[in-house]
Amino acid sequence: MVASGILFFSHILTKSLPKYHDKKTFGGISAAINIERDELGVPHSIASNEHDAYFAMGYIHAEERLWQMDIQRLIAQGKLSEFFGEQMLDFDILFRTLNLTEKSSLLVQQCSPHTLELLDAYSLGINSFISSYSSSLPLEFSILNYAHEKWSAKDCILTLLLFDLLNNNSLAHELLISRICQYNDNQKVLPLFPFQNENTVLKTDSTSFPSFFFTTFLAFNEKFQLQQNERITSFAILPPKRSKPLTATTYYTSTSILFRWFILQTTFENNSIVGVTIPGIPIIFSGKNNSIAWTCYPNYSASKNFLHSQNSYPQFFLRNENIKVKKRNDVVTIKIQETQWGTIINTVLRDDVRQTSSTRRPVILRKFADSIQFTLDFYFTLHTSTTLDEVQHNIEKHHFKNKILLVNEKSILVSPNDSSKSPYSILTEEHTSWEYIRLRSILDTINNFNLFTCRDIQNTIISLRANKIIPMILSSFENETQLSETIQLSLQHLRNWDNRSLSEEIAPTLFNAFFYKLLECTLEDEIGKEMLQALIQQEYLVSIMMDNILLHNNEEWFDNIHTEKKETRDEILRTSYRAAIFDLEKYYGTEMKLWQWKYVHSLSYYHPLGERSELFKTFFLTQPTTITRISQKRTEQIFLKYFYLEPQLTSAKLMIDFSSPQEIFVTIFAGESGHPLSANYKNFMPLLLNNDYHKINVQKKSNLGDNSVTLLPQ
Secondary structure, three states, rough: OHHHHHHHHHHHHHHHOOOOOEEEOOOOOOOOOEEEOOOOOEEEEEEEOHHHHHHHHHHHHHHHHHHHHHOOOOHOOOOHHHHHOHHHHHHHHHHHHOOOOHHHHHHHOOOOOOHHHHHHHHHHHHHHHHOOOOHHHHHHHHHHHHOOOOOOOOOOHHHHHHHHHOOHHHHHHHHHHHHHHHHHHHHHHHHOHHHOOOOOOOOOOOOOOHHHHHHHHHHHHHHHHOOOOOOEEEEOOOOOOOOOOOOEEEEEEOOOOOOOOOEEEEEEEOOOEEEEEEEEEEEEEEOOOOEEEEEEEEOOOOOOEEEEEOOOOOOOEEEEEEEEOOOOEEEEEEEEEEEEEEEEEEEEEEEEOOOOOOOOOOOEEEEOOOEEEEHHHHHHHOOOOOOOHHHHHHHOOOOOOOEEEOOOOOOOEEEEOOOOOOOOEEEEEOOOOOOHHHHHHHHHHOOOOHHHHHHHHOOOOEHHHHHHHHHHHHHHHOOOOOOOOHHHHHHHHHOOOOOOOOOOOOHHHHHHHHHHHHHHHHHHHOOOHHHHHHHHHOOOHHHHHHHHHHEEEEEEHOOOOOOOOOOHHHHHHHEEEHHHHHHHHHOOOOHHHHHHHHOOOOOOOOOOOOEEEEEOOOOOOOOOOOOOOOOHHHOOOOOOOOOOOOOEEEHHHHEEOOOOOOOOEEEOOOOOOOOOOOOOOOOOHHHHHHHOEEEEOOOOOOHHHHHEEOOOEO
């Protein structure tokens, strides 16, 4: 009986493992498609035409990441509580209010015939995999008793809308700044955010502020471990001593249950395309083909998301949404008001919750992402473009508004045009960002470039913020005579630090813990503990805020409003530093060696079906050959949960040297497969931890080895 039980559960757990050596027959393709995987599980599909190539992309994505694709779709549709229960109801109300499902239906109708054909081919590949392996779908489907719905072009756009929303930094920023302005003098708050001067901050009275939308949006980010949105840094350089350019791209992210990136290569006709994709969306977001390489950055202006009607209600119509909830016999109905400008988000009513009657001025979330169909049009032409002029033409033709870095064997192009006269180009969120300044400071000092140089630039974590703030810390202690031995020794570590986040260093831990305490001591008295925790999750916003407080010595913010004494910057710096040392001793012990960055800078990933199910044990930013010291209490503390050492965690990296245009070097967080028992589940981790890369040959030819699947036409 025991043996039978073991065999049964072994079958249940392994039945959905991807089949890397198989032959299947499908309708909808015109010729045989060969799919091979290399030693790290990266798929290379060889098809006879573009339609079949996108069919293969859908098939591969479904084979490796079907659960990821479906959880993304459930989030965007607002159907989490149907399978996860009451705890997800607020998130469903949030996404039903956003109405991404209807938006995707409207956008798919506006797609060009060519785009629609490729979306349909991709969806057909997903559905063909599902129908072929219906009895061996991922275990999560069985646990949830979830019947997979067919994938469609609409679901591709829905996933892209979700991706677009989660990367819209300005949405959370505008809400946070507006909330801070609710309880503070605007003349005190707004100077901290210069980028808001060109736009009107959402100004409402406290009763009209969209509190549910605000708190649920932040809770969603927290629940799904999406505290920092994806950030992209890309640079390309063509120095005078080189005949061919180099380019490198890094995606930075925070913790996320969705192992977002997936490496894929597809070959059809005379095209060979390789790069990183997101399962559910048939787009190579960053990669190269036979002729050019590209990286795109989504554009979001600082304050463009909300409208606030100061007068009467605009003309609106009512939309009802019915939400099924697991273990409830009834459905929850919500009523949402829509206007010609967008959705009113502060008057959503639930039929199962009694509402207090009050007159509220409407807060409207603007319509967004109406140009996504043009984005798809552009990407599908980009994949097979051969010249930069052709890409420029397609940017104008398809109204592509995002920033894009383009490189070929002879030149570099940034659109919108970079005015820099340097031999390099940089693509980041803003030219004022720490990462842009960091890259410029490095690139300006290097003369000889090669792939090793690019790798060092990508993986050199220098904190420019620490470089500016540590002299202030040291200066604040200059006249202090009664310092403990621990304080003196820790300050010496800061003096000797070159601002690099190496695993053996103690100084990065000291600075990170200090910076969190500095936020507490500077901001908590004005904005409160709850708002502070929400603000801390937005690293970019905190950076701008603290730059304007610290570097300009803004006395109004250093003074504690709850005390009669007027505190100075130096006093707050000393108080914050001592508090950081106290916490480090409390949670890591008094032996300072245990404060090394390698023992502290770690995190765990959790499966959405249960936070007690740990997917990854420990992740270090630098060297992996270290002893892990897990503190049970530490995981409950927030002061080391957010990393204020630029940049954030790496989720994907790419490098290309056009001296060898047939090669691309790439790595992602975790691995290609979404199945925890797969050998390809986290096999990229050693590369990422060792700052190494996986080399892919763009001109790869089929050899039909052991790891090959053949899809045959009927």
